[in-house]
Structures are given as structure tokens and as C-alpha cells.
Amino acid sequence: MNSTSKQTFSRPTRPLWLNLFALLNLILFGVGMYLGLVRSPVDVTQGDLIRIMYAHVSVAWICFLAVFLCAIFGAIFLWRSGKINDILAVASAEMALFFSGLTLIGGMTYSKPTLNTWWTWDAKLTATALMFFLLVGYFIVRGLIDDPVRRGRVSAVIGLIILADVPIIYFASEWWRTLHPAKSINLDGSGVTMQPEFLQVLLFNVVVAALIYIYMMIERVRIGRLEARQEEWLEHKRQNQQNQKSEAIHV
Amino acid sequence: MFNSLTANWSQWHWVWFAWGQLILAYIGYILYLNWRYRRLVSQIEEDER
Numbered sequence: 641m642n643s644t645s646k647q648t649f650s651r652p653t654r655p656l657w658l659n660l661f662a663l664l665n666l667i668l669f670g671v672g673m674y675l676g677l678v679r680s681p682v683d684v685t686q687g688d689l690i691r692i693m694y695a696h697v698s699v700a701w702i703c704f705l706a707v708f709l710c711a712i713f714g715a716i717f718l719w720r721s722g723k724i725n726d727i728l729a730v731a732s733a734e735m736a737l738f739f740s741g742l743t744l745i746g747g748m749t750y751s752k753p754t755l756n757t758w759w760t761w762d763a764k765l766t767a768t769a770l771m772f773f774l775l776v777g778y779f780i781v782r783g784l785i786d787d788p789v790r791r792g793r794v795s796a797v798i799g800l801i802i803l804a805d806v807p808i809i810y811f812a813s814e815w816w817r818t819l820h821p822a823k824s825i826n827l828d829g830s831g832v833t834m835q836p837e838f839l840q841v842l843l844f845n846v847v848v849a850a851l852i853y854i855y856m857m858i859e860r861v862r863i864g865r866l867e868a869r870q871e872e873w874l875e876h877k878r879q880n881q882q883n884q885k886s887e888a889i890h891v
Numbered sequence: 892m893f894n895s896l897t898a899n900w901s902q903w904h905w906v907w908f909a910w911g912q913l914i915l916a917y918i919g920y921i922l923y924l925n926w927r928y929r930r931l932v933s934q935i936e937e938d939e940r
Binding site: 867 | 924
């Protein structure tokens, strides 16, 4: 019997700092909404619809971050093992699934009034939908494997495959003709085409979405640690029952 | 570009629709995570009793 299963389980207390962090997120989200819905100027071509961009783009960027961190923690698990790396990878994968779903739905909501279509099978949208379904597959595969080490390894490889989709989504509007607008912020150093009044509000909302991601990650990791403990305990119980059965047969 | 002649909704309807779904998704997912946590704690207490 290992040390974990010997200890009796005591209901964990919720730390005060986590509640304070949640409150901070709520306040900052309110400020982000105020900036996006009230303080942001109206766009010359899109009018008030530019305000949807703050909700949509911030969520899409955090989706990329979540996929990136899922792949990083997965790679660390492949390299050095360690249960916590798998817990972090799966938590980030769940965040990526959540944020990619929001990106798709928010994108459709932005697309209908501006481009007069909910959806089109262009490269950028298709690659984003592919990422969403790969993330669904990530969880289906995890559910099919019982051995925690093998499950962690297989899902880490899937996480790395999903990461390969991120640059395809990011550069899709440059590589192919897409209905999706071209990037306004180019990370290759060619500059920012967005006006500073819009950019400041967008960056604020991106930071808020990143903090919400961190908050949700903490909550999800707490669940992951409990799940690992439960799995360990059930495995231990199963082994004990098997041992008792074999002893009874010998007697 | 938004065409107010053909659109059924005003621009602000779309803006609130987009932000509203974001707010609902955040609240819904955080409540779901809390529910999962509490359910797991109860299950573990039940298992290890």
C-alpha cells in the first residue's frame, strides 16, 4: 500500500486566494467589457460590430496558448514522466477545447453580420474546426486507455499533432485565399495595421482572457489531482481484491 | 460589411449576442468545474469510507 492510500481522505478546503483571484478576474472582465462596449471608438467600415472583435480575437489567442501549453506539458511528460505533467496537459487540453468552441461560435457570430455568412469552408475556418475535432478526439482516446502512463504518452503525442495545426490556422489567410480577414498584428515584425485605440482595448481583453484561462486551469488541475488520487485508490482496491481471491484459492 | 437594409438585427443586437454567449460560457464552465470538483470529493469520501 502506498502512502497516499494509507491516509484517510479529508475534504480539501478552498483556498482564500483562489476566491480572491476569481473576484479579480470578474472585475477585470467587467473593465474589459466596459472598454470594448463603451470606450472603444466605432470602426469606419464595421461600425459597432468592431466590439465583437474584442470578444472573438481574445478567446482565439488564448485557445492557441492553451494548445501550446498542452503540447509543452505533454512533451515534458514524454521526456520525464511525472503525473503532474499529464494533469497539466489534460487541463490545458480541456481549456483549448473550451476556447476553440468559443472561437468557432464567436467567429460565426462575428461573420454573419459582417460577411453575410455563418460559415464557409475556407482554409482558416476549416483548420480551426479541425483543431476543435482533434481536441474532441484527444479526450475520446484518453477515455479508451486504462493504463495512466500509456494514456499520458498517447495523449501527449496527440497534443503535439494538434499544436502543428496552430501555425496553419495563424498563417492560413496569407497562404490561401480566405474569407477571414488578414491579420492586423503580424508577429514576424512587419508591423501592426490596427489603430492604437482598438489595439489597446484588444490587448487588455487578451490579458483578461489569459487570466481567466489561468483561473480555469487552477480549478481544472485541482480536479485532475483528485481524479488521479481516486484512480490510484481504485487500482489499489482492485489489486487487494485480486490478492484476497488468490489467497482464498490457495487455502 | 454590415448592411442595415438587409439585416434583421441591429449591430448592437449582434454585439450583445457575441458578448452574451461569452459571459454565459464562462459562468457555465466555471459552475461545471465546481460541480465536478464537489462530486469528486463526495465520491472519494464515499469510496474510502
